[in-house]
Amino acid sequence: xxxxxxxxxxxxxxxxxxxxxxxxxxxxxxxxxxxxxxxxxxxxxxxxxxxxxxxxxxxxxxxxxxxxxxxxxxxxxxxxxxxxxxxxxxxxxxxxxxxxxx
Amino acid sequence: xxxxxxxxxxxxxxxxxxxxxxxxxxxxxxxxxxxxxxxxxxxxxxxxxxxxxxxxxxxxxxxxxxxxxxxxxxxxxxxxxxxxxxxxxxxxxxxxxxxxxx
DNA sequence: CAGCTTATTCGCTAATATGCGAAATATGTC
DNA sequence: GACATATTTCGCATATTAGCGAATAAGCTG
Numbered sequence: 001x002x003x004x005x006x007x008x009x010x011x012x013x014x015x016x017x018x019x020x021x022x023x024x025x026x027x028x029x030x031x032x033x034x035x036x037x038x039x040x041x042x043x044x045x046x047x048x049x050x051x052x053x054x055x056x057x058x059x060x061x062x063x064x065x066x067x068x069x070x071x072x073x074x075x076x077x078x079x080x081x082x083x084x085x086x087x088x089x090x091x092x093x094x095x096x097x098x099x100x101x102x
Numbered sequence: 103x104x105x106x107x108x109x110x111x112x113x114x115x116x117x118x119x120x121x122x123x124x125x126x127x128x129x130x131x132x133x134x135x136x137x138x139x140x141x142x143x144x145x146x147x148x149x150x151x152x153x154x155x156x157x158x159x160x161x162x163x164x165x166x167x168x169x170x171x172x173x174x175x176x177x178x179x180x181x182x183x184x185x186x187x188x189x190x191x192x193x194x195x196x197x198x199x200x201x202x203x204x
Numbered sequence: 205c206a207g208c209t210t211a212t213t214c215g216c217t218a219a220t221a222t223g224c225g226a227a228a229t230a231t232g233t234c
Numbered sequence: 235g236a237c238a239t240a241t242t243t244c245g246c247a248t249a250t251t252a253g254c255g256a257a258t259a260a261g262c263t264g
Contacts, residue, residue: 005148006130006133007130007150008126008127008129008130008149008150009126010126010130011126011127011129011130011133012126013194014129014191014194015123015124015125015126015128015129016124017194018120018121018123018124018125018129019120019121019124019125020124021117021120021124022117022118022120022121022122022123022124023117023120023121024110024111024112024113024114024116024117025110025113026117027110027113027116027117027120028108028109028110028112028113031108031113046107047110048109048110082193084190084192084193085193087189087190087193088186088189088190088193089116091184091186091187091189091190092115092116092119
């Protein structure tokens with residue numbers, strides 16, 4: 001029961017979430033967080049980037065509502081807020097082989 | 103049974119797909135294609151951009167394996183290859199309200 | 205408080221994405 | 235073949251993103 005035709009702007013919130021996931025390093029982070037919470041330094045060593053870089057990635061994921069942070073002492077632990085993100089990984093596997101280079 | 107730790111590069115194919123979906127206009131296209139195939143000119147008028155722009159968006163979606171094209175006469179019809187993309191829209195709705203501005 | 209650790213914010217540069225109009229490529233019509 | 239329609243490719247200007255090191259903030263420990 002939609003009254004008016006949808007406009008691109010109507011998809012901005014969803015696009016923000018996809019955009020947040022559209023980065024290899026951030027996907028690695030999400031995959032890792034699907035197995036439990038991790039602090040920034042752990043994630044940084046996994047991703048192989050400097051901590052400022054990873055911290056920025058995490059803020060992008062947090063702004064998108066995908067992860068949540070929890071400060072305990074000097075360290076900050078992040079955890080995945082949306083298990084359904086992982087479901088989509090399965091969906092993607094089915095077409096992974098089709099993807100071509102730009 | 104994973105032998106070596108995952109690296110960001112391992113998520114490049116998946117990231118390409120998320121990146122392709124990380125744009126309001128392209129999401130509108132995907133949403134429209136979920137209701138049936140459409141030609142480029144139909145999509146262009148829906149999105150409200152020039153045809154070259156929409157054509158580029160479609161090539162991005164095609165390279166990611168999300169849509170497929172079918173040339174019939176002078177026009178080219180696109181159709182959605184992954185219904186599961188729409189499932190993720192549901193998942194996203196649950197956290198849409200949490201998303202903040204960058 | 206000094207010093208160490210962890211994390212975020214800030215400037216900056218390089219790379220990438222976006223969108224348009226012009227030009228090129230079909231395909232169909234007269 | 236000339237011409238109209240539908241689409242893609244190209245070239246360019248602008249905007250956004252990525253990543254680093256320096257600087258900053260906050261929390262422990264001695």
